[in-house]
Amino acid sequence: MNLREQKWKELAEVKQELAERDWFMGTxxxxxxRVSDRPLQIYVTPSGIDKRKKGSEEFLLVDGLGRAVEFTSLRPSAETLLHLEIYHRTAAGCSLHVHTIENNVISEIYGDSGEVVFQGQELIKAFEKWEEDAVLRIPIIQNHSHIPALAKAFSQHIHEDTGAVLIRNHGITVWARTAFQAKKVLEASEFLFQYQLRLLQYQNPLVCMDKCNRRQGKLALLK
Ligand SMILES: CSC[C@@H](O)[C@@H](O)C(=O)COP(=O)(O)O
Ligand SMILES: [Zn+2]
Structure with a gap:
């Protein structure tokens, strides 16, 4: 198996696992x-397709500017520029972006603070943070519809070979050295989001109800 085939297989396997988790809703x-460094070439998913589908059109090869390297009728992902920011700035080998209910709700609850912070959680170790009092900060950026603006805001938070950024009411993008590690970071992030939401539900049921009632009150006033 040559390098390209190997990289395709690696990414296809992760894609299959994320599909089994139902993390590709609504395309x-x-x-x-990353397939090569000089010149930079990456495999990326095509735009607008159902990522649960398998076959010969799961990925296309693009260069460091996001242009298809070989003739294809497929369009690279609309968010290719975000992935490229990672490969230009770090030694990461794989980047994953998914929309889940949990990552969207967390991004909305903590969006005004610009980050969600975790401490004292075992799964922080998935981010290569091993100290007992380690703090994990996941930045939250605004969801600009202009992709170059989104990519610019996103790039401000790429400092290491492993990382994660939430895009408010949109989704999460994670990266790491290998596809396996990137999947690990993604799963750990989603675990932490689910934990945090469950905790908030138990700790603040009255606050939640109050907010809900106020919102309903507002809606009633609008009618
Ligand atoms: C189906 S809307 C979601 C898109 O706007 C985008 O955020 C997304 O994640 C998929 O875009 P794509 O161009 O298919 O890679
Ligand atoms: Zn998206």
């Missing part, structure tokens, strides 16, 4: 893997 999500 959302996009994935990429």
């Amino acid at each position: 959302s999500g996009n994935l990429a893997i």
